Amino acid sequence: MGKHLPLRSVLYFLSAFLWTHPLAADEKFSIGEQKAKTCMTCHGEDGISSIESYPNLRGQKMAYLITALRSYQTRERSGGLAVLMQQQADALSDQDISDIAYYYSKLGVQEQRQ
Numbered sequence: 001m002g003k004h005l006p007l008r009s010v011l012y013f014l015s016a017f018l019w020t021h022p023l024a025a026d027e028k029f030s031i032g033e034q035k036a037k038t039c040m041t042c043h044g045e046d047g048i049s050s051i052e053s054y055p056n057l058r059g060q061k062m063a064y065l066i067t068a069l070r071s072y073q074t075r076e077r078s079g080g081l082a083v084l085m086q087q088q089a090d091a092l093s094d095q096d097i098s099d100i101a102y103y104y105s106k107l108g109v110q111e112q113r114q
């Protein structure tokens with residue numbers, strides 16, 4: 001009987017590893033997607049904007065998105081249409097920025113894998 005315990009533990013940890021990791025990632029993706037609803041009015045439902053002067057966000061690098069949003073908050077990015085984004089960025093917490101940046105960085109990439 002004692003022999004079964006280690007095997008069971010190994011299986012438990014294996015399944016825990018296999019299941020929690022993709023799930024944790026998908027959870028951040030869905031949370032980001034929920035938080036990005038307001039962004040979609042300008043940046044498009046699929047992260048591709050239909051307005052020439054509004055940028056696409058789909059598949060953009062996560063670190064770049066975070067830096068961009070922080071720069072709107074600090075007003076390092078200003079002038080032109082940046083004022084639109086400053087208001088948007090002000091409403092976001094660091095956690096929101098992380099979740100939304102994750103979502104847009106995986107958008108497109110994630111869909112092709114599923």
Ligand code: HEC
Pocket residue numbers: 035036038039040041042043053054055057065068069077080081082084085088089092100
């Ligand atoms: C009212 C329309 C509008 C909304 C809503 C909006 N944006 Fe924007 N966004 C813009 C415009 C316009 C720009 C270009 C601003 C500029 O010239 O700096 C921009 C730029 C950006 C950039 C910089 C892109 C780059 O390539 O440098 C990021 C990142 C961004 N938006 C993220 C978001 C996120 C995240 C949200 C939702 C929380 C959001 N935006 C909501 C209009 C909008």
